[in-house]
Amino acid sequence: MRVFIMVAGVFTGSHVWQETAARLVAAGSAAHAVPLTGVDPVRPAAPAHVGLETHIEDVIAAIDAVDVASAREIVLVGHDYGIHPVLGAADRRAERIARVVYLDSGMPQNGVPALAAVPDQALRAQLAERAEAGEREGVLAPPARDGWGRWGSTDGIGEAALERLTALAAPQPLGTLLQPLRLTGAVAAVPVTGVLCTGNGPGIGMVQRLVDLGDPALAALTRPQVTFFELPTGHWPMLSCPGELAEVLLRAAAGEGHRLRPVGGDAPVPAHLRPFPLDVPELPRDRQGCVDLYVPEGEGPRPAVVLVHGGPVPAGARPRPREWPTLVGYARSAAAAGVVGVTLDHSLYDVTDYERAAADVAAAVDRVRADARVDADRIALWFFSGGGLLVTDWLTRPPAWLRCLAASYPVLAPLPAWGLSGSRFHPARAVEEAGSLPLVLLRAGREEPEIAATVDAFVTAAEKCSARLEVVDVPHGHHGFETLDAPEETIPALQRAMRSVVGHLTE
Numbered sequence: 384m385r386v387f388i389m390v391a392g393v394f395t396g397s398h399v400w401q402e403t404a405a406r407l408v409a410a411g412s413a414a415h416a417v418p419l420t421g422v423d424p425v426r427p428a429a430p431a432h433v434g435l436e437t438h439i440e441d442v443i444a445a446i447d448a449v450d451v452a453s454a455r456e457i458v459l460v461g462h463d464y465g466i467h468p469v470l471g472a473a474d475r476r477a478e479r480i481a482r483v484v485y486l487d488s489g490m491p492q493n494g495v496p497a498l499a500a501v502p503d504q505a506l507r508a509q510l511a512e513r514a515e516a517g518e519r520e521g522v523l524a525p526p527a528r529d530g531w532g533r534w535g536s537t538d539g540i541g542e543a544a545l546e547r548l549t550a551l552a553a554p555q556p557l558g559t560l561l562q563p564l565r566l567t568g569a570v571a572a573v574p575v576t577g578v579l580c581t582g583n584g585p586g587i588g589m590v591q592r593l594v595d596l597g598d599p600a601l602a603a604l605t606r607p608q609v610t611f612f613e614l615p616t617g618h619w620p621m622l623s624c625p626g627e628l629a630e631v632l633l634r635a636a637a638g639e640g641h642r643l644r645p646v647g648g649d650a651p652v653p654a655h656l657r658p659f660p661l662d663v664p665e666l667p668r669d670r671q672g673c674v675d676l677y678v679p680e681g682e683g684p685r686p687a688v689v690l691v692h693g694g695p696v697p698a699g700a701r702p703r704p705r706e707w708p709t710l711v712g713y714a715r716s717a718a719a720a721g722v723v724g725v726t727l728d729h730s731l732y733d734v735t736d737y738e739r740a741a742a743d744v745a746a747a748v749d750r751v752r753a754d755a756r757v758d759a760d761r762i763a764l765w766f767f768s769g770g771g772l773l774v775t776d777w778l779t780r781p782p783a784w785l786r787c788l789a790a791s792y793p794v795l796a797p798l799p800a801w802g803l804s805g806s807r808f809h810p811a812r813a814v815e816e817a818g819s820l821p822l823v824l825l826r827a828g829r830e831e832p833e834i835a836a837t838v839d840a841f842v843t844a845a846e847k848c849s850a851r852l853e854v855v856d857v858p859h860g861h862h863g864f865e866t867l868d869a870p871e872e873t874i875p876a877l878q879r880a881m882r883s884v885v886g887h888l889t890e
Contacts, residue, residue, distance in 0.1 A: 385456045385481075385636055386413040388445050390438075391621075392463025392488075393534065393560075394525040394552040396423035403621045406629030412636075413454070417445045419468070421556045431520040434558030435497065439471035446476045456481035458636045462621070463488055463535070464555075467497045467564050474570040483573050484635055486628075487535070487580040487618055487800075490600075493566040497559065502802035503533045504735060514561050523560070525552035535618025536799035538582035544622045574608035576635035578628075581833045583618040584800030587611050587641050588831050588862065594643055595653035598697035602646070610640025615832065618799065656702075657866035659712025660874055666718050668711075668726075671754065674747050675705050677714040677724040678756050686761035686786070686888035687723035687751055690714055691744055693768025693794075694731035703728050709865050713765065716877070720885045725751050731770065734801040737808050741773055752784070761888050763787040768862065769794050771837075772808040779813050781820045787887035789823040789880060792862045794834050795841035811841040815848040821887045822850060825880050828858035855880045 387407050389400045397416035404414035419441050420426040421433035426441070442459070449457055457480050461469030466488035473480045489500040498514070501507040510523070528549045531537050537545060579586055585593075590611070594601045603609070612631045614620050620628040634640065644650050668675040679685065690713050692704035704710060705726035714724025729743035730736055744764075752759040762784050766774050771793025777785060795810040797803035814822075822845065826838055845852040857876045861867050865877065 384413055384454050385458065386415065386449050386454045387458050387460060387632060387636070388442065388449075389414065389416045389460040390419070390442060390462065390465035390469050391416070392465050393523075393555045394422070395548070396551060396553060397425075398551055399548070399619070399621050402625035403629050403632070406626055407632065410629065410633055412633070415445055417441055421559075422553045424553070430522045430554070430556040430558070433556035435467055435471065435560075435562040435564060438468035438559055439475075442468045442472035443475060446472060446479055449479075451479075456636065458482045458484060458632070460484040460486055460632060461488055462486040463618070464497050464500070464559070467491050467500075470566065470570055471564055473573055474566045474568075477569040477573055480573050482636060483570070483575050484632060485575065485577045487578060487583055487620070491564050493568075494563050496561050496563045498561055501560065502535065502800055503804065504802045505805045506533060507802070510557070510560065513557070519557055519561055521557050522554035523557060524554055525549075532799065533804060536580070536583040537619065538617030539623030540617065540619055548619070548622065571603075574638070575610075576640055577604075577609070577611045578620070578631055578635070579611060579613050580616050580618055580620055581613050581831075582616050582799075584798050584833070586613050586831055586833060587643075589833075591643055592654070592863070593695070595646060595655065596696055596700045597646060599699065600697075605643045605645035607642065610635065610638070610642055612640050654863045654866045655707050655709060657708065659708050660865055660870045661712060661716055661877060663712055663715035664719050666715050672750060673743070674725050674727045674750055675714070676751070676754065676756070677711075677718040679718045679721055679723070683756040684758040685721065685723050685756065686763070686885075687725055687757045688714070688717040688763045688765055688884060688888070689725045689727065689748055689751055691727065691729070691764060691766045691770045691773060693766075693770040694740070695733050695736065695769060696731060698732045709863075710767075712865070713881075716881055717885065720881060722885055722888055723751075723757055734803065737772055737803065737806065740770075741776055741808075744773055745776070760784045761786055763789060763884050763888050765789040765791070765884065766793055767791050771795050772797060772803075772810060774810045775808050775813045778810060778817045778820070781817060785820065787821045787823060787884050788817075789825070789884050791825040791880075792827045792830060792834070792860075792864065793824070794837055796837035798833055798837075811837065811844045814841060814845045814850050817850050819851055821883075822852045823855065823880055823883050824852060825855045825857065825876060827860040827862055827864050828856060829861045831862055834862065853883055855883075
């Protein structure tokens with residue numbers, strides 16, 4: 384007998400698992416949803432006595448209640464906050480656990496409280512302030528019906544299910560979010576499956592790209608005992624697609640799933656380090672502080688194209704983005720067209736770093752405009768991937784010297800799991816303020832669905848306000864298509880986009 388022990392996230396009791404548990408039982412497994420003390424009505428308790436350790440003990444009790452003789456495998460499933468007590472319990476009962484399933488959750492680390500995983504950055508800061516003020520024994524009120532989006536995408540949840548989720552929601556004891564998770568390391572030997580809900584956050588492709596960037600914290604995800612699945616839904620799949628979730632859990636328990644490609648050894652060269660497809664001149668770089676300039680021969684000053692890399696990119700990644708072949712290729716291509724090409728590094732190391740990255744980009748642009756070889760009144764900015772959110776500041780009251788904004792396979796609205804719903808970084812909202820600023824968008828036809836949805840929203844908003852948007856489609860292109868896809872399709876698109884940007888600079 385295989386036994387699934389499932390732990391829900393913040394504000395939610397064991398009731399959310401009813402349909403998924405029924406599907407698992409129908410398939411021949413046993414399924415137990417753990418009622419968490421102080422959250423689930425069957426285990427009431429005063430908030431002052433409830434912390435993360437309390438919930439870890441709840442999960443341990445569920446494990447210990449499983450008859451060793453009748454259960455071959457125990458699979459622990461942690462959704463959202465639930466992964467914290469799941470890992471704490473698995474660490475103390477590692478010999479009994481066949482697999483841990485991270486269901487649309489973060490990757491908790493030893494010594495770090497669940498507060499670090501609260502998706503809404505503003506709310507996380509408020510809770511931290513409450514903790515610093517000594518308020519550690521209170522509760523966090525559950526969201527109203529229209530407030531669940533601060534905790535994740537409600538995509539796929541029907542009206543009745545959302546009403547029930549709200550009606551049965553319970554306050555979350557602050558101690559469960561503020562008490563650090565303590566791990567001995569024993570859980571590291573337990574096989575793992577990540578289930579990514581792409582309506583809420585990144586899919587497998589995006590995780591692979593983060594691994595390719597060399598983040599040491601993600602290297603463990605390439606181990607053979609780690610697998611992944613995607614579900615095209617929001618943050619609560621047990622409510623939006625319980626049947627599909629049950630199927631994924633059964634397959635995960637059987638060791639199935641996608642395995643990430645490790646970096647180095649015999650693995651293919653990561654896409655961001657492959658050669659640029661265009662034949663561009665081998666101009667030397669001129670490093671000026673945080674920027675690298677590729678200056679064409681001849682008299683100046685000349686217009687400049689400033690290339691803004693995506694991310695997040697780990698702080699320790701080498702080479703740094705401004706040295707990546709693709710960005711250097713774009714810069715040299717601009718220089719071949721008679722304008723200065725510029726690459727830069729900014730501090731988008733995590734999704735919490737957009738404010739800092741925006742300041743870095745603004746400072747880099749000021750440095751470029753101050754260079755005597757650059758015509759300060761003719762600047763274009765070109766953004767890539769996750770850097771797309773940084774276009775917001777430039778769409779809002781664009782300066783007269785900004786002649787064009789371009790973007791390649793950009794993220795143009797925050798993903799729900801990023802916790803940026805209350806921030807200013809919403810290009811799809813800001814485009815109506817762009818006025819007559821020319822916009823050039825390179826759109827990948829085979830974009831990751833979660834990113835494609837943000838691009839579609841941006842294009843719709845741009846059309847609605849009659850923005851000067853030119854879309855250059857790469858119908859069969861993937862995210863990062865320059866080095867991934869057939870050059871006969873990507874090269875014409877790159878050439879057209881560069882002609883357009885340079886044209887706006889020189890018209």
